[in-house]
Amino acid sequence: MSKRAAVALVATAMAVALTACGSGGGSGDKAGGSGDKALTVGFSQVGAESGWRTANTKSVQDAAKKAGITLKFSDAQQKQENQIKAIRSFIQQKVDVIAFSPVVESGWDTVLKEAKDAKIPVVLTDRAVDSKDESLYATFLGSDFVEEGKKAGDWLVKEYQGKTEPVNIVELQGTTGSAPANDRKSGFGDVIKGDAKFKVVASQTGDFTRAKGKEVMQAFLKSQPKIDVLYAHNDDMALGAIQAIEEAGKTPGKDIKIISVDGVKDAFTAMAASKINVVVECNPLLGDQLMELIKKVKKGETVERRIKTVEGVFTMDQAAAALPTRQY
Amino acid sequence: MKLVTGHRLFWPAVVLIALLLANLAFTPDFFAIRLRDGHLYGSLIDILHFGSPLILVALGMTLVIATGGIDLSVGSTVAIAAALACLHISESDDPGSVGTVLTAVAIALGVALLLGAANGVLVARIGVQPIIATLILMVAGRGVAQLITDGQIITVTSEPFKLIGGGYWLTVPFSILLAAAVVLFASMLTRRTALGLLLESVGGNPVASRLVGIRAAGLIGLVYVVSALCAALAGLMISSNVSAADGNNAGLWIELDAILAVVVGGTSLNGGRFSLGGTVLGALVIQTLSTTVYTIGIPPETTLVFKAVVVIAVCLVQSPVFRAKAARRKSGARHGNRPVASKKLEVGA
Structure with missing residues (x-):
């Protein structure tokens, strides 16, 4: 049963990948494989534990749409095992890049190694992982x-x-x-x-x-x-x-x-x-930054290991003025 | 003396009192209850207040466990009820009106009724193992709750809704009164009528019960509905207390706390014998344990270990076999088993 399901999954994934190639392939080939063909990105989110997280999710989804990137989104509901499962399924689906926001810091070595073996670069967003092997992910974009x-x-x-x-x-x-x-x-x-x-x-x-x-x-x-x-x-x-x-x-x-x-x-x-x-x-609004980064990573350009998002400090006297501009 | 120590509520009560006294050692005015802004204020009130949802959920769980079943779906039911009520209130034109809130409560309880009935049908009619049948809703339900809230935390501002879990009535937190009323009603229903006896007999010996003509299926279905309703009430309390519905975290793992409360209260997981009073004590023990962790400043990294140690100790001290062994080691073989085995027989007859 599970085997059959897996086969079906892979078949679907391949079909998706084929159509994706087909739609963007025409111009992409002529441009000499500049990497403009539609990328598929697997993104595993922590969950929806707060308004902050929801804004983060929305920013990533919107930015992906804007950049013409196919986003496979998975909500881990704050459980590491869900996230590991999601990453494994992304690997099976052969996405171009995996991005994820780890629920906890430790315990990622095995699954990240699987991604590395499948030659899928991993971008960490918002939260870091605690791993000795730095080659397991390409870069980490997020707050300090x-x-x-x-x-x-x-x-x-x-x-x-x-x-x-x-x-x-x-x-x-x-x-x-x-x-x-x-x-x-x-x-x-x-x-x-x-x-x-x-x-x-x-x-x-x-x-x-x-x-x-x-x-x-x-x-x-x-x-x-x-x-x-x-x-x-x-x-x-x-x-x-x-x-x-x-x-x-x-x-x-x-x-x-x-x-x-x-x-x-x-x-x-x-x-x-x-x-x-x-x-x-x-700042959760890192979608655009993330999409830029994903494109660079896919092209094989060197990126910094650690990229910080832009953030400020707000005190009481600034609150009323800043309130209407808050998006999340 | 033996009458007191032999009572089934003796050990849970001892544990609760011991925990409370431990708090007193760290916080000298732990037992102080003051009147502040026209309502009672103190650590004991907090324990009852935050313990109320757990008491309700554990109450429903006790009845389910009495029939030999288990209900893992209560946490999800809590989340769904909270989400439905908050969604209705936040979308209505007049969130502050009593009518809106009553409709929201009715929707939440109505849906819970259906969820409970679904569990009941799966277990009683189709014959699915209770742990599997309710596992379905446990897993799916949280997804449903997130669908309802759209993955957001819904914040509501509604005074009448706030009353359920965060308000006061006659200086006492309303949720305590509500939980007390439900407990009282349930114990009247199970101890003053034959219902309790029937539940115990279905749980104790299903075959014999069927042979004497007890309609087991209906009874079993009923307890799952009651359990879901209790969970929905708890969900209303939890969301009302913070004026927000959080599909992800509302009632997360409360099913485990509830099962623990039932066990600590002395109800056997094998079904048959149950004690509502014991469950209330058990729920209070668990809530006091949380409060103890906060007040005596146990580091968050070791909180779970601390809780586990206390729970193991509670379960051991409650076990007649363990106590008998401990006593025998202390003073030779003075006496053997406590007269507990004989008590269990009153049901099967």
Whole structure:
């Protein structure tokens, strides 16, 4: 049964590949194989855990359409095994390039090696993998999470400049083991380490979700006698925590200063209402950059190993002005 | 003394109290309950509040397990119910009206009824193994929830909807009252009528039950419907609490927590004997465990190990065989088995 299904799958894939060649082939051949024929790209997304991710997905899909690239999209629903399955099916379908945003950092060597053996270049987007063998992927396009953590820390240091009393910080971490959680934590930690007044009194995972962010913050509010600052690894957890802070009878943004990362629209709305103090942007709109990169990789041009997306930091006074321009 | 320690709720209660006391050691005012902004505020309230959805799901699960089945699809039902309700509210012209919210609740419960009935038909009529039958919906359901939400998190602003999971009534979180009402209703129904006995007999010995003329198929179908309805209510609570429906994460793995709650509460996975009170205690133990992790600051990397150790300890301490062995090692062979085996017989008769 599974064999038959596999055969059917391969047959379909080949048919798709043939038509793809047929449609774009005419001009492509004459141009001397400049690589303009329609590329097929397999893209495995983490999931749809947040507005940020949805914007990221949309950006990739739109950019692919614009660039005339056939995109095979697969949603991993935040599970590594789904993503590995998707990548294997991309290999079977003989796509030109595989792009994916790894759910977790480790455990990719085997499947990436399969892609390498099939001579399909791999582009990582948004999140990195933790692998000793650098030849397993061509390049990594995405945000620098350590940098984001540092930016969050920098804002905090500046905010409490000249003050000496201790600052108690609680941290809502992302999904345990994920690159943004690890890096945002370490980047932030590196910056505030230099000053003894900053103290992270509690740090737990909120799984990047609103419900968990709220639940964990409620527990923090009860177990920690004094909280000055909340550092949330993403906006959704911050938004959940804001509800918890309000229910505790405190004013978010004033009694407890809130630092968040990502920059989704809901967070800007909250920031415009003075509930979040600062948002470190993590730009999901990397579709166009990705398509450019994929074309280059396919042509065999050398690309940098690490390409960063353009990102900023937004504070409360800029929120209202920036709100209408937020796309996600 | 033996009457107290021999009671089936004794060990779950001991574990719950031990966990709460452990928290007290780290947070001195853990038991303090204050009135803030006109509602009760404190860690214990939080445990009950966040534990309410789990209590509901575990309640339905208990009834299913009592018939010898299992329902893996509750997590997906939670997500679907949440998604449907939030979608209806967000798309209506008047999201703040009570009518809209009631319609949303009706839609969610109605669809849950159908999902439960589908499970029931698969198990009771077609005879599919419960774990397989409900696995279908568990896997497919999350996809359905994402289809409904279009892969987005739907945010809703609706005061009446907020009441279900995040609001207060007479200073108490409404979800606690709702869960308590459902528990009370279910225990009345199962203990004051013959329904409980019939469920236990179907789960304990299906063949004998059929021979004495109990309509097993209808009963089994019913428990899956009840389970789905409980899950839908839990889904409404979860989404209402954060005013958002998240097709991916709402109720994720709650089926496992629910099964755990049932087991910790002393209901046998083999079916037959069940204890609703035990399940409520079990659910509270699991929620307290989460709160304990947050308050005493166990690093996220080791959270699961910590939980696993506690669960193993709970299961061991509940096992009469293990306790008897431990006691024998301590004080020689003073006495053997506890009088538990005799209790199980009351059903089969």
